[in-house]
Amino acid sequence: MHQLTYGDIKAATERIAGRVRPVTLVRDDSVDESGSRPGEVWLALEYMQHTGSFKARGAQNFIQAHRDAGSLPAAGVTIASGGNAGLACAWAARLQGVTATVFLPATAPAVKVDRLRSxxxxxxxxxxxYAEALxxxxDFTAATGALPxxxxxxxxxxxxxxxxxxxxRAQVPGLDTVLVAVGGGGLFAGVATAARHHGIRTVAVExxxxRALNAALGxxxxxxxxxxxxxxDSLGARRTSAMALHAARQDGVRSVLVPDSEIVRARRALWDDRKVVVEHGAATALAALATAPGQAADQAPDGTGYRPGxxxxVAVVLCGANTDPGDLIHRPGTGRPE
Structure with missing residues (x-):
């Protein structure tokens, strides 16, 4: 197993420079139920990335690295994905002029399927x-020689x-902590590896x-x-990667859990307060601040929520927005816009 290093992050940064959109950060001025919020919270608007999620970064790095090495086969690339990774792979493949064959569960949102075909x-x-699509x-890889x-x-x-x-980090000098939602663990592993190099805490929110990562730690x-x-639909990996588990065992990492009710509430709050539409997966990271217990930053790694000191x-990654906004724009049961 390849253990991700900061050198891998630096190489990727150079490889995809100018090929992805730089992330935008905004200060979060909302408050909690006490009328305030400890710490200084920034929202990283990565849902504005190409294809609507952070996945464009990894896909661009993957395909560009193979292009540079001359190892892109005539059969193109293939991937199994809950949606966002497939979108990113298809986008990056199109830029390189190769075919992408994408496998995903039949339960994937129609908006993602339509976008893939586009x-x-x-x-x-x-x-x-996801496991069935994988x-x-x-099988397709073995039969065709496509690059998996x-x-x-x-x-x-x-x-x-x-x-x-x-x-x-370049936009928030003195950053202490980054909160990131975790599905299979690719975003978490990359962010945690870079963060640890800079002495920044990573909070893995599921x-x-x-809770694939949290269960693996246990x-x-x-x-x-x-x-x-x-x-x-975006965090539904049945099992985390060994690479993510390795990253989670390092110093400066916390694993926390949030209930679905708070995920829904955080997503709704982003719409009500900012008219921002994100996936439930993206709202998961923000939900950690709303469900935080009374402890501060040194809470137990298997706790619920996270409360900044x-x-x-703190930076909260809003990682994707490939979702149907209908349930936000229309109140349930009204049948009309708000």
Missing amino acids: YGADVRLVGTE AACE SHAYDHPLIAAGAGTLLEEI PANC AGRPVDVTVDSVAA SGEK
């Missing part, structure tokens, strides 16, 4: 979970995602009922978990 991808809908993708990419478990993918932390190895969350500089 990028020229060959879309294959298989099963109801098995079909592996991965939604999260590849060092080039994770290193590309880690370039996000480099940009955040839905309480979709078991001491990657294990299968039940996937049952409102954020499962006084004066702590």
Whole structure:
């Protein structure tokens, strides 16, 4: 297993420079139920990235690295994805003039499927979970010789995602902590690797009922978990990667959980307060601040939520926005815009 290093992040930063959109950060001026919020909170608006999520970074790094090495096959690239990674792979493949064949669960949101096809991808809908789509993708790879990419478990993918932390740190001098939602662990592994190099804490946030990384930490190895969350369409990996588990065991990492109710509330708050539409997966990281217990930054690593300390500089990654905004723009049960 390749252990991700800061050198991988630096190489990715140079490789994709000028090929992705620099992240925008805004100060969060909202308050909690007490009428205030400890620390200084910044929102990293990575949902504005190409294809609507951070995944464009890893896909660009992966395909560009293979292009540079002359190892892109005539059969193109293939990937199994809950949606966002497939979008990014198809986008990056189109830029390089190669075919992308994308496998994803039949439960994936229609907005993601339609967008994939708009990028020229060959879309294959298989099963109801990511694991089933992955098995079909592996069969396709063996039969055709297509280059297999991965939604999260590849060092080039994770290193590309880690370039996000480099940009955040450059815009928020003195950054103490970054909060990031975790599905399979590619974004987390990349961000945590870069953050640790700079002495920045990483808080890995997962839905309480979709907790592959948290369960792996408890078991001491990657294990299968039940996937049952409102954020499962983007955070629904049944098992985290060994690479992410390795990153989570390093100093300066916290693993926290949030209930679906707070994820829904955080997503709604972003719309109500800022008219920002994000996926439930993106709202998961922000939900950690709303569900924080009374402890400060030194809370137990398996706690619920995260409460910044006084004066702590925190960045929350809003990682994707490939979602149907209908349930935000229309109040449930009204049948009309608000």
